[in-house]
Amino acid sequence: MLIRRITLDAIAAGTVTAVFRRWDRPRVRPGGTQRTPVGVLEFTAVEPVDPTALTERDAHAAGFADLPALLAAQSGHGQLFRIRLRVAGPDPRVELRSRARLNADERAELTRRLDRLDRASRTGPWTATVLDLIAGNPGTRAPDLAARLGRETLPFKRDVRKLKELGLTESLQVGYRLSPRGEAYLRG
Template identity: 80%
Template sequence: MLIRQPTLEAIAAGAVTTVFRRWDRPRVRPGGTQRTSVGVLEFTAVEPVDLAQLTAQDALAAGYADLAALRKAQEGDGQLYRIRLRPAGPDPRVALRSQATLSAAERAELAQRLDRLDRASRHGPWTAAVLDLIGAHPGTRAPDLAERLGRETLPFKRDVRKLKELGLTESLPVGYRLSPRGQAFVRG
């Protein structure tokens, strides 16, 4: 679920505890989590609601100035859902990617996972080439990096996200860079 940065910051500060979305079916579940730029969020309730049932308390919980502003923002098609959420801790990838040294066992495990990603790929081995490219060109736009490898941008970005899950890369405002963990792995 896409949540804008100002809303994420308000959630982290405790000022916003509810968001609203119009969907054909719920896209999140109570007890589910989502990693964001401000840490992990936990969804505590997902309830269908009618626009007419919204209250001033809903508006305050969602960070709107008043009920009229909330109702205006929620007009549209699809079922309206009230999603209650809360901060659930830091993104575990932050600690993982800051790891600047790797034990032999950690290095072997990472190599095994990267090998699995390479074997599962329809376009052949890619992990080493992408790590080397990001290491050599930090902060470069994803379309430019993808072009250097002769790849389409969206599949390339999906692959970079897989490396990010392993704590090897991190996103920048533009492009990516190797994390300390990624640098330690590449250095060998």
């Protein structure tokens, strides 16, 4: 679920405790989580609501000044859902990618996982190439990096997210860079 940064910051501060979405069916479930720039969000409730039953309290819980502002933002098609949420903790990838030293077991596990990603790829091995490209071009736009490899942007970005899951890269405002863990891995 996409949540604007200003709303994420308000959730982290505790001033927003709910968001509203129009969907044909719920896209998140109670107990589910989502990693975000402010930490891991937990969805504590997902409930269909009748827009005519919303209150000023609902508007304030969602970060709106008043009920008319909330209602104006919820126009559209589909069932309206109230999603209650909270920050459940930090994103575990943040701590993982900050590790600047790898022991032999960690290095072997990373190598095993990268090899598995390479074997599963329809286009052949890519992990070392992408890590080297990001290392040599930090802060470069994803479309520019993808073009250097003769790849389409969206599949390239999906691959970089796989590296991010392993704590090897981090997203910047524009582009990517290797994390300390990624740098340690490449140093060998």
